Amino acid sequence: MNIHKTLLAIAISAGSFSACASIAPLVFHQQDDAINSLTGSLKGQVKFAQTHTIDPANNSAQEMPRLVSLRDTLFMFIPHSDSTGTKYTIQLTDKKGVSHGPFTLSPPSALPASDKADPADSAHPDVVYSDNAYSAKLSWDLIEPGMVISISDENGHTGLLADIDVGAENEVMIQNIRLGMLTEPAKTNELEGNSTLAADYFQKIPVSRLIVGNYSPLHLTKVVLSDGKVYDYQSDTTGDVYSGDMREDIAKNLISMGIDNANFGINDSAGSTQWQPAWFNIYAVHEACGFYQNGVVEHGLSGGNGMATLTQTTGNEFSHELGHAYGLGHYPGGGMWSTHNPNSGWGWDSFNNRFIANFFWDENGNVVSEGVTTLPFSGVYRFNTDAMAGGVASSPYSAYTLYTGYSQKRIQAGMENTGVISESAASGYLIWDEDKHEMVERNDPTRLKPVKFGVPVTTLVGFYDPVKDVKGYIYPPMTSSYGYVYAPQPVKGGQCWAEVTFADNHKQRYPLAGARHNTARMNKFHFNVETASNPQSVSVNCPQEDMSAAYDTWRNDYFGVERIKNWSADKNGVAGDVYLDTDGRYFKLKHPGYWYYPAGTQSNNDWEYLTNEKALNDLFAAELAGQSYDSMGVELLDQRTIEPATVEPAPAVVIGKSEGFTQVLEQTIRFEQNAQLKPHSYATVEAFEKDVRTSYGKSDIKTWSSKGKDSGMPGDLYVYENPYTKTRDYFILKQKNYWYFPTSQQSTQVWGYIGSATQYVHNDVSPLFAHINKSLSTESLLKKYFSREDIFSWSQRKATTQDREIFVYQNPHNKDKEYFLQRNRTSGHYFPTNKKSNADWYYIGDEKTLEAMKQLSQADMEQQLLSWYGKTEFKPWQSNATNNTIGDLYKNDNKGTQDYFMLKTPTYWYFPTNLTSNNDWEYLGSY
Structure with a gap:
């Protein structure tokens, strides 16, 4: 469901009471008896569906993704045309030899429907994925590498599917924040706390689990850049959707990279660098706006490197920019592979159990992309293009764009090579082992394991200068509904540190680099504390001693020189002098007079390579590590009180695996909200x-x-x-x-x-419908109105095959011929005799009342019509009308007849005059 995207008009019109001729659907996946997926006497093709419809194996050669472990999966079996079976069951055996099932396959008529929303007609027929696929939905916990599936029919034929390529259990975490820099943040963010949209996006990416964490909106009334420049009213620069100093230095460098790195357990990084190690798949999504010289600017249309800068969190912008974050470029594979086609796979929405077509339901024509022409499906429907190639969210039931199989294969490979963070893993991390076909421990000494997984966190970020030349700044705390918390490591001598004081007065110190990562800019810090631990204040401190001067002295002593020389400035060096190049490499001069430095770590006739700046810094830090963190004095750089968020963050949404779609179900809107x-x-x-x-x-x-x-x-x-x-x-x-x-x-x-249907469905006849069909007999009118073929008597109540069949009753008490709807087929006790409904029967009306309704005057018909719709008046048409109530009734004098309409949209324009509906108006009929 996507209420945000599509408003489907719902009303009664004269045309809605007549059955349309059945339009035969087209078939997307054509049966091919040359393909047999099984070994054994039973033959047929097997297809799976997760984000895409795929084969059991060899998908990589077809530029398609493979199955994702631990994800709901649609199993489809298409028997060969000579098969005599009509009932099929499957048994699944996992890699441990445990058998699951049997599962009865549903017949082809029960295959999930397509996502076509509009009624089919001769120019726009429906399309089924297959007209001969027997299917079953397999639960997430059954889908693992090493599984085999056996299929049998009622005739004793069996087939075995043993070659099933199942990949890793991937996971993505999105951290979502609205950010206003010297201006209010955006009022809304579609994805924020919206479990339906999270479930929708889950259908588009190859993951076992999707987590959407949400931050409270953040309004920055003061901005300090990494070079120390301070804004308290307006940026000095102009900005646009793609540019602006605050866009780069704050929204991306500080906030997004800060969120990512805080969840990696990394406390500091270069202030002007967009760096994160990508230890697992986390992506900071920010909707940011800032006040510039040219006014308030909304940033967006950018993605990559663990983040996305967006103007909205739905539509192709979201799919496209996160595609960059997943490693995709524009037009992946060129015009052929970045355009959907009959082989690029339909999508499947496992929550709503619908296929997602890879073409447009309302467009025809060729797709021409980078010189490659893709013809429309069956000459009728124009194919969509990939999210990275100008695609759009074309499904009436989805707010996001379906990637081509080519792109999805590469997204999946990137995620498998990244791995997941795992509370159950000893190291805290798992990575896919292609040779073992399983997830294995990823042991990396640079990675810490969180002490708290998936808890509400307060993320603390800011800039600090270990050199103390530039005044740093602790930004207002950010509060998220989901994050990872790491135990702070000991602060070593020579390091700076952040100190957090909690409500119980205990303190925690978080080590920060004691030297600039980039000599021209401040460092930034970023770490999470658990919100429930009630942090009260934070300060950033550095050694009081000048660590840069201490390092220079130590370094000169280490090399045994008075100073470090420069290639351009010190041309008259002598043998034994030490030089530092712009890449941070140290060389010893072999003799007077020299030429260029050698490449990499090599030496040459003029220079002897010694070491590099990082290694030297590490050595210096190691020598200081044994000292107390405060042995060189303490200098306070900045401090801030941690105020609780004025707006609580929206709850995190977790989709997939054991959590399934629980949050979506809990947030399912009721009819009155729909x-x-x-x-x-x-x-x-x-x-x-x-x-x-x-x-x-x-x-x-x-x-x-x-x-x-x-x-x-x-x-x-x-x-x-x-x-x-x-x-x-x-x-x-x-x-x-x-x-x-x-x-x-x-x-x-x-x-x-x-x-309940009570407030929506009428069990009596519309007075306008009765007028339009006044030439019909009472019983013909009822059959047309309720779309029924027959009218039954009480003695036939056990013979009905569908609910709400029409029954006639000659009431002996009042002598009236009365009509009822049977609530449930094949059931029902006596008719009520008081012209009311009861537990078994809905009362429609009696023959005299229905006949009188057909002869109503216009004025009387209009009063009854208003009452029938629960309205008190017909609204007057007004030009430039806005914020009107959908569902209100209107009438229009049209060439001597009165046309009646129901409003479909809050704003409208002229009534149609050709007895039809349009985008604004639903035509109900005329008098």
């Missing part, structure tokens, strides 16, 4: 449920079954004819297995109640 559903607007439950499915992104609505109680999947949508409240209720399943529905229209641990 702007796509309009009260009092549906003639039939089928029309209502179609829009329920559409607005919640589901391909079907399930019913409770004792046989199916173990096969339900979290996120499935269910309907319940509640005999206690006499309502048709709807629930989202929150756990894999289920039991009875709650009868009180409340949520439970298993079921999430989202609403």
Whole structure:
């Protein structure tokens, strides 16, 4: 579901009551009996779907991704055309030899639907992924390297799928922040705390788990740059979406790199350098704006190196810029590979169980990219392009762009080569071993293991100058709903340090480099403390002694010289003099007169290579390490009180693995919050449920079954004819297995109640529909209105095959011929005799009332129509109208007839005059 992206009009029109001719769907994946994935007597092709539809193995050769470990997966079996089987089951055996199943494959008719939202017509037919694929959704915990799957049919034929290429369990963490530099931060960030969008993005990247941490919005009223320049009102420079001194030095260098490195356990880095070690897949996403000489500027359209600078957190900008962060360039693979095509794979939304087409449902034509032409699918639908090649989020059910298989393969490879942070790993890190086909410990002595995983953190960042030439600055603390906390290491002699004081008065010191990383700029510091530990203040301190002078003295003594010389300034050097080049290398002069330094660490006839600046600094630091951190005195550089965030950070969202889509389910909006559903607007439950499915992104609505109680999947949508409240209720399943529905229209641990049809579906006939169809007999009118073929009598109640069939009853008490809808097929006790509904029957009306409705005057019809829609008046049309109420009714005098409309958008323009709907208006009919 993507409420942010698509508003589907929902109303009743004359045309909505007549059935359209069935349009045969096209088939995306054509059956090919030359392909057999199995060994054994059963033959057929197997396809899997995660982010993309793929083969069991050999995907790399086809420039496609492989399966991701520990992720929900759609299994599809397409039997050869000569197969006599119609019922298939699978058994999965894991690498330990443990068997799982059997799982019954659903028939091709139950294959997930496409993401086409608009009704099919001859020019825009629906497309199914396959017309002969039997399928089953496999739970995340079954998908591991080494698994094998056996398939059997009811005739005793079996086949074995042993060659299944499963890759690493990848993980991505996004840290999301709104930042205002000398101006207020943006008011909204679509992704912030939005579990639905997080689940949507999860469908697009090859991960087992996605974490979206959210920071409180940060408003900086004072800005200090890494060179010491201070702004308290406005930047000295101009800015735009791509540029600005605060964009580079603060939003990217300090805030984003600070967030990344704090979560890596790295306390300091060069103040002007965008550096992070990429020890696991974390990406700081910032929506930043700043006040420049040309006014307030919104930054964005940039990504890479562990971060993204964005104007919005939906759409192709998000997919594209994070694609750069994943290592992709523009037009990956050129025009052919960066354009979707019949072989680049459909997407699959595992939460909503829908396929995501790789083409546009509303566009035709060729794609021409870098000289390569890609023809439209079946000559009908224009293919989309990759997120890195001008693609768009084309699916009606997704806010993000589907990568091509070519790009996804490379994203997956990059993530596998990076590894994951892991609380269960002794080292804290796991990396994929391609030879062993498993995740193994990554032992790297430079990496620390967090002492707290995934807790709310306070991130402290700022600039400091160990040389003490420039006044540093501790920035206001940043509060996040999710992060990693590391135990501070001991502060060694010669180092600077940050000191945090907590509410219980205990202190922690965090070591910082005692020398500049870049001789021209200050250093920056960045580390996390657990918010729950209640930090109160922070200070940054350095040794009082001049460490640069101490280093120079030590270095001269180390080399046995009075000073270090320079190639340009000291041409008259003698043998034994030591020189430092611009790359930080030290050389000893062999004789008077010289030429250029040699490359790298080599020596030549003039120069003897000695060492480099880093190695020398490390040696100096090692000699100081044994001294107390305060043995050289203490000089306070800056201090700040840590104030609690004025706005609490939005909760972190975790999608995948054991967490599944729990947070999405808990945040599922109810009908009354769903702007796509309009009260009092549906003639039939089928029309209502179609829009329920559409607005919640589901391909079907399930019913409770004792046989199916173990096969339900979290996120499935269910309907319940509640005999206690006499309502048709709807629930989202929150756990894999289920039991009875709650009868009180409340949520439970298993079921999430989202609403009832009562306020939406009419069990009586629209007065406008009755007028339009006044030439029909009463029973013909009812059959057309409720889209039913027959009208039944009470004795036929056990023979119905669908809910809400029409029944007629000659009431002996009042002598009226009355009509009812059967709540549940094959059930029902006696009809009510008081012209009301009961637990088994919805009362429609009697014949006399329905006949009278057909003959209503215009004025009377309009009053009944307003009442039928729950309105009190027709709204007047106004030019330049804004902020109007969707669902309000309007009427328009059109050449002697009165046209009736329902408003679809908050703003509108003219009514259509050709008895049709448009983007603003839903045509209801005319009198």
